[in-house]
Amino acid sequence: MTIRLTFARISRSLMLAGALIASQHSGASEGLPPALQLALDTARIPTEAVSVWVQAVDAVQPTLALNADRPMNPASVMKLVTAFAALERLGPAHSWRTQVAASGMLQHGVLHGDLYLVGGADPVLGYDRMWKLLRRLRALGIERIEGDIVLDASALQLPPHDPDAFDGRGLRPYNSGPHGLLMHYNTLLLGLYPGKAANEPVTLAAEPPLAGVVIDNRILTSNAPCGTWYSDLQASIEGGRRLVLSGSLPAACGPRTWSAAPLPPAEFGIALVAGLWSEVGGRLSGAVREGRLPASGTEILFGDDSPPLADVVRDMNKWSSNVIARQLLATLGALSPARTQDTPHMVAGGARVAAEQLAAAGIDTQGLVIDNGSGLSRIERIRADSLGQLLLAVWRRPWMPEYLAALPVAGLDGTARRRLADSPATGQAHIKTGTLNGVRAIGGYLLDRHGRRHAVVMMVNHPEAHNSAAAQDALLEWVWAGAQ
Secondary structure: OHHHHHHHHHHHHHHHHHHHHHHHHHOHHHOOOHHHHHHHHHOOOOHHHEEEEEEEOOOOOOOEEEOOOOOEOOHHHHHHHHHHHHHHHHOOOOOOEEEEEEOOEEEOOEEEOOEEEEOOOOOOOOHHHHHHHHHHHHHOOOOEEOOOEEEEOOOOOOOOOOOOOOOOOOOOHHHOOOOOOOOHHHOEEEEEEOOOOOOOEOEEEEEOOOOOOEEEEOOEEEOOOOOOOOOOOEEEEEOOOEEEEEOEEEHHHOOEEEEEOOOOHHHHHHHHHHHHHHHOOOEEOOOEEEOOOOOOOOEEEEEEEOOOHHHHHHHHHHOOOHHHHHHHHHHHHHOOOOOOOOOOOHHHHHHHHHHHHHHHOOOOOOOOEOOOOOOOOOOOEEOHHHHHHHHHHHHOOOOHHHHHHOOOEOOOOHHHOOOOOOOOOOOOEEEEEEEEOOEEEEEEEEEOOOOOEEEEEEEEEOOOHHHOHHHHHHHHHHHHOOOO
16 A cells, blocks of 8 residues: 555656646746646536736746736635734734633632722633633632623624624634633534444533523434534524523444533633633622723733734634734734724724734735625635735745744645645645635645745635635645746
8 A cells, every 4th residue: 555655656756747848838927736726617507707927936027926916715725814914013922811710808718899900802711721810810809799790892892793694603712802801712512422222312511600501412324324413413592591402423433522602702712711710619699790990099900911923823723713813913903003983893993003014015906805804704815816915925024934833734734734635846835725615715825845935825716615625635746846
């Protein structure tokens, strides 16, 4: 098997080299590399629906450009823009602070007043960190809070967010919006353990604890083959806080992890803090509620800092987290100068800041439309040459290593782990992928077989875009073979 696989890779390399020679004879400006054109033809995608831009990072002109000045929907590749703007504006060491404050006196284990959790727009405040924060309060001697636990999310001023607006799947975590005190990505993790035979109940382990949320698990084991294992799973909310899970999970799949966003971020935070405070042994006479820290009469007890922005960008891009991207864009708006009537909230302000950062870096922003910074949008647009210019600008920045390391490695990890399988280019491309109905895109860097690095962008906007993965891989392999 090893000999056959090695022979197959050698043969594929020879084929790629032949395609490279043929494309060089035809001239890059006259058309696409033959393997790429063949893959597009096979997928029934016209070149008018495709934009491509390739340039070595040490070159002054692109090797290949097709429709590169045409604004197109990049899907999640828009996160490259959000990451650039955030690192450029804030620096890779930037962090967010969540503060804990109290009013009233602490006597004999009782806080005679309210406790305040003041958000700083931290994008990655997981429930493990929140558990430690509440456990620290217990260590300080607070056994019971006579007043309320008040959650202050005023760090971000945001527009109304409808999680159902994009695709009607409001309980899917990718549809969650930003929040000034976002907790655990607004996500409930659901560990699913199928039975051994068909129609046996699937055992469920849910985390983090959400006070008041009742999970009605109706998922059954099936004897179907393990294909797209989650295709038959469904989640719905009934009666306010009853999360109903239904469908089936094939026994052949073994344990799996699913997720849901059963509550809006503010309610999710309330349920999480109530559950964790009880879990660490704390008692509460009042309630967990939304509110704001008073201007006076309180004392800051301590704070908790997030990981640095470089780590947050990695979390965002490796697994294409929409909620982190939304949070970063809003953060840019929050830290920008006073908003104008044209930017009435921090999402719009963040979009303006991001566009300004690109323009200041010499990147052409004509046709650029930033909606929420995540790519989960039907109106976001950017040109392939603008993305290419951005990638080249990154290469000249001191934080380039952090930016590059945040991108999925094709064939190895993140959202690109299944790309370039059995290809000689496996492991050579740091590539952000993006997929929506009618959209498929890639953008990033690739090291060719000669050790030269290239910036690569390809976007497809067409009803058959879902069939364009082979064409994108053909482009990456052509570059790896030594595009000139």
